[in-house]
Amino acid sequence: MKRRKKIMTTIFIVIALTVITWIALTIVVQQMGPEKLATVGKNDDYNALVIYDPDPIYNLDEKVSIAFAEGLSESRWKSKIATVAAAKKIEESFDLYVFCANTYNWAPDKAIRNYIKNSTDLEGQRVVAITLGSGSTKRSQRMLEALITQKKATLIDSKTFWLMKPNDESKTKRSNRKIALEMANNFGKEIADRIRNEKNEVLSKDSGF
Template sequence: MKRKKMNSLLLVIGLILAIWITLSIVVRKKGAERIAIIGSSINEYKALIIYDPDPIYNLDEKISRSFAKGLAENEWLSILSTVAAAKEIREKEQFDLYVFCANTYNWAPDKAIRDYVNNDNHLKEKKVVAITLGSGATKRSQRILEELIKEKGGRLIDSREYWLMKPNNKSKTKRSNIKIAVEMANTFGKEIAKKIKN
């Protein structure tokens, strides 16, 4: 009887490890190349928003797009780009704001975003916003992303985290957590736009 329980336990542990390893490999791949422009080209202020699309939920694109719309409502132009497409963007130093939206995998920001920030030589003395996403345990990931931005000489003006599972707003637990996060990102974009203009 004990042997049967032990075998069952080992099987469950093995399955969990196999799923975890598979997911870790899948999420390390860079997402598709996508670039979107949000706002008017006559706007005085310009932001570059970089994210790496999550193959499962793609919360990062939703959050990044919502943040960009918040900026656009305050007369900003945003270039919304995946990491894979960012190489196509010329004159990266022309932006007034850089935003990095990173998923959390294994308690760290996703590798594509980390690599992009590590290899970006345009951040010195530039204003930067960090957005960290995850299921709920994102503090370590947020800290790593913030430290990386500062190491590259970026001026971190704000940093927020949004979650898939942990409530983003404890007073609105009956609404979709993703919708709440998207709304909060839009408000965050408006706040940052006003903060930089003033």
């Protein structure tokens, strides 16, 4: 009987410590990161604002944001890559807004959620959503998309990239993080092409061809 009580106490302590550690970790990672602003691309035929809130562990979000902007830059785009703290001070408008959110406990990070909720200039704007996580991002992606559409923005695409779960099942031997960056870069190129084609179609319609 005494042994059984000891086992139960040990199990309770382990569960309690795990929950406390998880809550503490959640509080740490949900703290808004510092102001940081970078520019990618020399030509500014089009301008994009890529917004993320840095994760203190591996910072995949910053790397993915840069990779996406580098993809855009191949089609003469200039991008500002801003943390939420830096983006709050930007007043210009852009041809494209990209939100790159980390997933914490099946939801997009708080800083990105609050930024979108408090935005007053997203209506009618083109927006791309990128949801990051270790591998369980479905609910978080849906929440990010809903926040964007609630602002009456035009969600032109939404993708997820993972830290742990294979981003490409056919390339499990290569670094999953590198694959995520390559995919984000290609995603940037694809979006740039799509917007250029859209604009060309509008121009040819306007000129009657």
